[in-house]
Amino acid sequence: MADEEAGRRRARGELEAEVMTTLWAAHEPLTPADVQAALGGDLAYNTVQTILIRLLEKGQVRRGPAGRGRGHAYWPAQDAASAAAGRMRAALDGRPDRRAVLQQFAAGLAADDVDVLRALLEERES
Template identity: 80%
Template sequence: MAEDEAGRRRARGELESEVMAALWAAGEPLTPGGVQAALGGDLAYNTVQTILIRLLDKDLVRRGPAGRGRGHAYWPAQDAATLAATRMRATLDERPDRRAVLQQFAAALGEDDAETLRALLAERES
């Protein structure tokens, strides 16, 4: 497992999340070197490249030629909001008691988020 700049071990999936955040923030395709630079350059190039390949295998990023040479550039397959919603639906689909999951989710929302959700549901109904 990789370590961060403070020497602590990163949580599972943390590097992938950091790479995705860098790709979303860039707003354009990045090479592995570009991702490495966006992350502060602390990770080895090969580590970044491995993470990008894993994300490609998971269908979370797309890849195309980076221009001249044999390199590739990567970009997110979905925007951050769409990916989060997809993950939320997948989690909900995995549980036998959907009502209980939704109830717990709604109970944990702050008032601003609850109001936003109510407004979105009202829009859907109209």
């Protein structure tokens, strides 16, 4: 099983998502070495550093001096909920039938989520 996992290629964006999840969970800036350790160390340091630089270029993380020499520490540019909401809005952008997308989204919600969404929409209306 470990061999299967080691040989498995991650889906597009999966590694970036894992790095972001690690940064959100940390609640403090992390160095590439910190992120590498948190992810289990199976990734090369350079791979982690490359992912962090890509996330920086996309505006998803911020970077500053690590305070431990010449390296950098990284932290999320926004919290996890704001990032997820942004992805949801992006899924609607440019769609010719936004109503159909929203309808499909709503149809897949659990009853508890429907109640929360309904309450939030009512708050917005008032």
